[in-house]
Amino acid sequence: MNQITLAEQHDTSDQPVTADQPTTGAISTVGVGAAQGTGGGAAGGNSGVDAFGQDPSAAFAPQYSDPSLQVLAEVEQRVLWLSTAIIHHANRVRVNASGIKVGGHQASSASIATIMTSLWFGQLRAEDRVSVKPHASPILHGINYLLGSLDEKYLTTLREFGGLQSYPSRAKDPDPVDYSTGSVGIGATAPIWGAVSRRYAGKVSGKPSMGRQYSLVGDAELDEGAVWEAVLDSGTSELGEIVWIVDLNRQSLDRVVPNIAAGKIERMFDAAGWQVITVRFGHLLESIMNRPGGDALRRRIVDMSNPEYQRLLRCTAEQVRDRLPGAGDDAATITALIQTIDDDTLLRAIRNLGGHDLESLREAYAQIDDTRPTVIIAYTVKGNRLPTEGHPQNHSSLLTLEQFNTLGAQLGENPDAPFSKFASDSAAGRLCAETAARLEREPYPIVEPPAVPADFGRTPSGTATTQAALGRALLDLTRAAPAAAAAVVTVSPDVSSSTNLAGWLNKVGVWSVNERQDWFSDDAETIMHWREKPTGQHIELGIAEVNLVSLLGELGATWSRWSQPLFPIGVLYDPFVERALEPWSYGIYAGGQSILVGTPSGVTLAPEGGAHQSIKTPSIGLEQPGCISYEPAFALDTEWVLLASLGRLGRPDGTSAYLRLSTKPLDQQLASIPEDPAARERRRRQVIAGGYVLRAAEHPDATIVTMGVMVPEALEAADRLLAQGTRAEVICVTSPGLLYEALQGRNGQDDHAETWILDQILPAAKAAPMVTVLDGHPHTLAFLGGINRVPMRNLGVSHFGQAGDVTDVYRYHSIDVDSIIRATLDVIA
Template sequence: MTDTMDTTDASSAIEVRARPGVASPERDVLRDVEDSVLWIATAMIHHANRVRPNPSGMKVGGHQASSASLVTIMTELWFEQLRPEDRVSVKPHASPVLHAINYLLGELDQRYLTTLREFGGLQSYPSRAKDPDPVDYSTGSVGIGATAPIWGAMARRYVDTAFGGPDTVSHDVPATGRQYSLVGDAELDEGAVWEAILDPAVAELGEIVWIVDLNRQSLDRVVPNIAAGRLEAMFGAAGWQVLTVAFGALLEALFTRPGGDALRRRIVGMSNPEYQRLLRCDADELRSRLPGEGADGEAISALVADVDDAELVRAFRNLGGHDLDALRNAFHAIDDTRPTVIIAYTIKGHRLPTEGHPQNHSALLTVEQFEDLAAELGRDPQNPWTRPDADSGAGRLCADTAGRLRRTAVSAAAPPTVPADFGRTPAGTSTTQAALGRVLLDLTRSAPDAAARVVTVSPDVSSTTNLAGWLNKVGVWSPQERQDWFADDPETIMHWREKPTGQHMELGIAETNLVGLIGELGATWSRWGQPLFPIGVLYDPFVERALEPWSYGIYAGGQSILVGTPSGVTLAAEGGAHQSITTPSVGLEQPGCVSWEPAFAVDVEWTLLASMAQLGRPDGTSSYLRLSTRPVDQSLAAVPTDPAARERRRRHVVAGAYLLRRAERPAVTLVGMGALMTETLAAADRLAGLGIDADVVCVTSPGLLFEAVQARRGVQDGSSWILDRVFPAERAVPMVTVLDGHPHTLAFLATVNRVESISLGVSRFGQVGSLDEVYRWHGIDTDSVVRAALDLVGDEPGRS
């Protein structure tokens, strides 16, 4: 059925077969449940599109065909295989199947079945945060939901080794539960999938089970070149067990007859488009076209001539992914010492009138087709939500499954208290990046309970992002302790001690993996009742590469801290390829996240501690810190020595901004952020020499300031007090804003008091050069700030 399909190579895959002629009352009951799942899932989509009023006329959708291809797999998984400790990620377009199963298990109220894709109702794709029924993993963004259980497995193992739990692996199946991903074959085109599969840490996760719904179709077409053999080889090369479920019992029975070997060769060697086309044929046309023009044609013709019409049509579409026995055998063959992928052959739109059609992705059954399906399944289209009778075999199976899968409610432990201030005032010259490592080390001394909840993650950049000291102290997490062969090497500065008690997790160079992992580490408080403080560290230029999966993790309830460092065109010698421009704007706009760009080491301390204090709780938020490798004179921070004044400064820092210099009669306000506070302060000094006094404001969080502006306007809830402290109306004067990033990030600040303004920043790709040269080329050097201020207020002497 694919151009290179080969299920006989035992070195790369094991073909799992159904036994012909096997039948049992239990399987008949399960098939009744399967019918109910197919019907309810299809009816939900039908109601949303054909029954519910739609005044706007906009498409609703719901993917009946994509749902149908997974019905058998999900029925077998839920009603025979799952245990309460297992977790499942369901491919986005099969969300109606998940809701149908939850309804049959009593986990979803009937009133929601009419609300698919309706405001306040069932979401378009499974949502852990927004759906009213149990959803283990939010999916919807291609590739991200598929890989989430990998990071969920690592997070579960970390929680168990750090805080106690059942043994990770028992003699039978993982005691912490399997982590299943139900993946569409077209989803395997997403590069993030393979980044996760190939990470060296994944090969040890025996609880990972992927089931690939190999229906050979994407959104627009039959996929011509999905080669099962190639997929098998790729998974096998990554160390995964590969189980292929190609054919069901009806086809296997035909293969045992005279001419059966020829029929197998013909189907195996058939291209995807040809197989899909034959699905649209009736029995007579199938007899004519199936033999083909090869040497096996005569034997195939003789075989199919003796098969009645109905059996021939059923057998040709009897693939392994629609055969309960074949799937059951595959689940029983799972080797829990390594990840497993089950490649299950399916038909998109199985048992629906749209079955196998190349454009069935968004197709909807007509009213007549829906009524025909109801007659075939013995359902009432006017009363579609009837559950199986409680006294029937299907009803009892649903009740027994609901009892078996019932989970104990999780009681989340309260996260430990995070200190707000260590009381130190950094001196000398330092960088905000270096301050990150120092804050983590200070936390181990000042608040060990809080420090014990910190887990750092990086993609092979621990040393270059100043985590070496932290890593030396806490060690690297590993399920098993490994020998550090450089422990006695006096020239080794960073010691790589791998042990189950380590608090740093290192992945390969794949930023999507990093943010996927910190997202799941940030969800452990709600999954297993153990809050963590996950901190992911990566180069700021690559934040945007990681942004989509991190954003999706926040959407799914994962709370974490992402640190981008080093950042901006301040990376002068690295050139344009390694200079981030838009990340300050991205941080400002990311929902569920507070963005920070501290200028001084003490600001890093206060903002990082404030970020940690927001993790691991129902009302928590994520944070993004943008740090720099530029050495800065720490005396410029002018941290107050009076305790009350220091606390006032800290409160302003964590509210988004503080007044760093206050002029007696300001003619202009200079607003800087991050590394450019040095130029901002130097410009203030230069202007003072010209008789032009300036207030100097240091912004730590443009996002918090924008929220304050919105709150003042009544657009959203919140407080706006920081605006009155930093930008009081009585001191309103023209404003210059400057940052190492896109100027639009701070441009909104001029609206606080509606003053004239000039916004300086970076809006073109960078250049290699010295810091002065690069700043001058982008117009963010001290001269540029002074010129902008003079353009606003003039250069007349004596303005002060």
């Protein structure tokens, strides 16, 4: 008796949905038609046994009367085999010295093999892009191998260092990948934001947006809230190039999901303005349901719970005949119907779901309406045609060596030489060659982004906030560097006015697929003008931060996708950066370069209450790979770091940036900007590198290091300490992350880090006991004492805040002037 091996019990993924009653309205169902291939096995035949008394279903190969579909079925079978063999080699053949599980997803790959084969070899065009569900990466590798875009040497490297990635990756895979996936829900929605980015880049370049944007979605991904945030965004319904194909296999990691939800999913997409096409049954099963008594069979299967249906897939023909009729009023009618069908046809029929029927899928593609988004809901079987087919725990199961060899024999493949291609003169070989030629893309050259000035040359005076400085700098950019300003695209949820983008928005307009009339343009009391047009440079989404950063990631990847570098800037309330962090981080991983602005920030938002006070965001900025974080104190600091961050976007060696800004007004005279041009440039370079000496002391007794809005408190503390005879030097940090990298570089742990900034702001000759203070978690700056190995105290916010006056709140968190003085005297003592 064969056994199912469960090698990846702790892996997360598909937690699917199920069968439901057909719906009406704009939702259509395909797969109703004449039978194609009713099978030819003898009645009463038996196919052997496995753990549940049933032979691997590879024996039930699909059959089509259309020769082109039969050739496509041959390719599908090879794709299924290759994906299974790629995973098998990684787990059963390759030496595993560490003993740590490798894994892979043979059942999840088998579930979507038909869909992906039909899409690549029958539908895709060179201009189309596809996001592949994470656990189907072996199918993608198998397809690209047959198309000649992946070398055979990589097929043995799944999840190996430097080899094929666990999930599709634009940044790390040797295989051509359109969208990085792997974090459930993010890859599914990426083509929506890719479509917006493609249209926007086309607006900038003058080249029309072309091609569909496909998402191959595991049904479990529909459990992710981010999916519905994207589907329901008001702009999504205008993107006719969006096509989602839902692999509805109704299984999760642990079980067959019992609740019937497919009808609800159909209605939700329909309500969002999507075209809904459901591919429920294949042509063989439909042909049986069209016979006398077929309506009863249809009702029985549609009403059947998922676990009961899945159990049928593990049964012999005799057991199916016993179980399928059920105990309802239609039992006798169903029994009489299936008595007219031989065993082989019966076993084929219960597996003949629409997502495994090439003809039904082809009919579904033909119905796509390119004027609005489309979702194709394709019913499938997890583990289709594998020995683990339909087993409730097959998500992470791996075929045994015996099962793999048996599968090879049934598919006509050689397990000892599993990675073969079709002969070039065969029908399948010609189809692969024709598909490869059709999908060949012209390479997109890397285009140098427009130059960004380093300094506008003005020195702010009076009182200003860093949040307001952002909007002012964007407007200044339109005058000083029009080409660079034209590459800027700002994105926000519904907070454009409250984050000081109103002036920029009035200047450049709001981007929209279609132009809309501004009915308040002639209202004298309207300050912010909402002019929506295809040439606008601001995109506002609903209050969904995940959508915002997902769009940022795609806008930030246009330099590598379509040779159109953009400067995307996303603005949101800083407390919600954590909500948006995962998809933004994933966008950076996938090559998207953008600037994320969190404003206002910290407990300085005292009247807003504890829920709107960000504590950990400075640390997040310090630790985020591929990102340089800044928290400027003054308007000119903000201008300089913004321009420097823009200059790092849209290039192969580029980086993203996170700017933490505030609405606390500061006296700009405190910045003490040097008047001498050379000294000013020195200050600018220090600001960009991570910090500068704001108030020097020749022989300091202590060093007070501060950041952002805490500068006035640090300076006042230094004044009062000096009155007591204690000399304190004040350092203004603009980027803790860059200073940490400099320290790592000095220690020989980062070959690329520049260390000069440490010598200029924290020289060993002036080492003194240190106090750090910021409006954020104190550990953000706690590493600075290690530069010169001095005693230190770290002040900051380490518990939830309170509403109230800023003075009271600063005192509550011990970051007020008195607390800084006490900490300084303590550390000196």
